[in-house]
Amino acid sequence: MTVRAVQVIAGADVIAYHSARHGRSIARSIAAEHLRADHIEEALIYPVTTESTDHPGGYRGALDEFYESAAARLAAHLDAGRTVAVISEGDPLFYGSYQHMHKRLAHRYPTEVIPGVTSVSAAAARLGKPLAEADEVLTILPGTLPEEELTARLASTDTAVVMKLGRTFPTVRRAMERSGRLPEAHYVERATMTGERTEKLADIDAETVPYFSVSVVPSRIADLPPGTATSTETAMTAETATATTTTTTTTTTGEPSGHGEVVVVGTGPAGPLWLTPESRGALAAAEDLVGYTTYLDRVPLRPGQRRHASDNKVESERAELALDLARRGRRVAVVSGGDPGIFAMATAVLEVACQAPYRAIPVRVLPGVTAANAAAARAGAPLGHDYAVISLSDRLKPWEVIAERLHAAAGADLALALYNPGSRSRTWQVGKARELLLEHRAPDTPVILARDIGGPEESVRTVHLADLDPHQVDMRTLLIVGSSQTQAARRDDGTQVVWTPRRYPEK
Structure with a gap:
């Protein structure tokens, strides 16, 4: 808890908190040592959580009625001149129950919102892993999203936190696997509280996952060795293609990372607005980028990635370079404009990939927006x-x-x-x-x-x-x-x- 939160609780007449029908409140348990015997407590107990309801307005109708009733209870204290402190775990305006009171009361009474430490920050701290560094984009997702939406957003972002696991865990795990992020994903349960647990997400039994748990896909940059260069540019022409193949098989990050593959990615006709989430994710995950200079320039620079640029007349050499890198364990993205299968690099890569010694190398072609x-x-x-x-x-x-x-x-x-x-x-x-x-x-x-x-x-x-x-x-x-x-x-x-x-x- 912040110093300001402790001060506000000490000066309040009424302490309000949300809870499920069992009556236990995580927010109250966190603040318990600061509560006084003369505090008036208002337990705002949800009529439903995840179960069905016979309310005429359905689940949403039942909750809206509850929020109106809860706000009226707090308003009665405020009208009587009492100071009310609504306590909320994490940050009150970050997926917090308090926000429903705020929307109904803040325009009627003087209000101060005290920021708190979110579960996102707590989970990262307990893992000891940076969430985002440099130009990385952090995406925070509710696990209640449809699986396809989760998969697309996980594929397209640099780092991510998925919240509200519990019954959504099987969907989240499948989305992690489909997006290729499962090996990077960590699991954090009840961060900083009694019963805390941290493990690799892939090792978690779905039957043991409570609602108050998150999945963290942390910074990739943070895992690079200190001093890793932002990128290394390697120019390739028809005359130097053979030499390039033999001199670019190691990178600033050290030894090859394991099983290599080639992903042929279409950037669309121009710029990031035309890039699909799947393609964005493949470009971010690649250790080597191979492509025509103009198309490589559309891809943001990432620490630890190596670029192999060439002109537009050496497609076969470019394909062979990419497959050679993959044969040595590198994750390679061949960057193409538009859709890679329409007058572009997919044909050249597959033509070479069907020859010895490349026939065993995994090759994927990702669709793009064609011109x-x-x-x-x-x-x-x-x-x-x-x-x-x-x-x-x-x-x-x-x-x-x-x-x-x-x-x-x-x-x-x-x-x-x-x-x-x-x-x-x-x-x-x-x-x-x-x-x-x-x-x-x-x-x-x-x-x-x-x-x-x-x-x-x-x-x-x-x-x-x-x-x-x-x-x-x-x-x-x-x-x-x-x-x-x-x-x-x-x-x-x-x-x-x-x-x-x-x-x-x-x-």
Whole structure:
């Protein structure tokens, strides 16, 4: 208890506390030595806790009625001129029962809230492990959340505390395991109180877990050796790929950590807002990051992680490096833009992973937001019906193949998402594609030019197919060409939206 809390209790006329129907109150037991015989005690006893109720308003109705009644009891003391101290374990405004009194009384009577030591801080102290360090993000979660939500949030955060275990423990444990955080998770029961217990979460029997227990996933940075560098950048080019493979198999953190794996992660089209929770968690857990420099720059620097950056023309070498690191026990994330399985690194990694000596190395591919979906969302819903995705780059396949596929998709009246439409060295493909598509599409077919979606230079414009200017298209632009049914309209606020109806006219 804080000094101020002791002072307030000493000066109060009435001591109020919440409890279950058994009448025992943890808050009262903590403050017991400071209570006087002349204190008026108000035990605010919950009518229900986790059981069902026949109240006409259901569980929530029963509690709301109780809170109103409890607040009225305290208000009667306050109206009589008595000072009331509501005592609450932990901090009164942190998942505390007091907050329900505060909302009903604080606007009517002078109120002081005395902060307390939360179970989160107490658990970390008893474990002797830092909760968060440097730029790490701490997430506090109630165990009552659905399992999928718990899993997603555990996967995406750096450190976490899950509260309100008890009957939720099996769900929390499964979420820890599914998110890959179970090996890091600790269990703390009744921190700083009689009956305290601390163990690894994986070793806990669910039948022994009370409500007043928490799970802690502490700081990863705190486990690094003193003096560990923030990161080490390793540049890789086609000429140095072999040398890099042999010189980057140890890191600033010492020996490889055990069973290695490669996770291919898509960052979305740009920035952290487009990153899925699963991908965020995989990037945080990786010991090595391998990828194109531009995509690696989107990932926050983390102490102890090593980065292996390269240009965008050494995909096979990049994949081999990642698999070599994993073969030596490293957890490796191959960083890709957009979705790694759409014109990106997943194919290159799997191609190499299916060759000796890499066939036994675990490889996972995590989905990401691809540029076509991001661009379509900005424009409206131009891909609302059947569509095809085609790359206009002829660096890895001949133009004749591209032209044949454009003819086939356009002839089938599919909307088209055209990746890699142009670059400094490829300036004629967009014009050729426009000519070809005009053989199948009306001149006023909507075409969306989506550039740098999610980035600082984002722009989205809609033009007619006949007016498509190749000089306005570069490598950072994605084109979406509508089908014969795609429509464009301007709304009252001046914005233009493009959509393709889900119903197709009968012939």
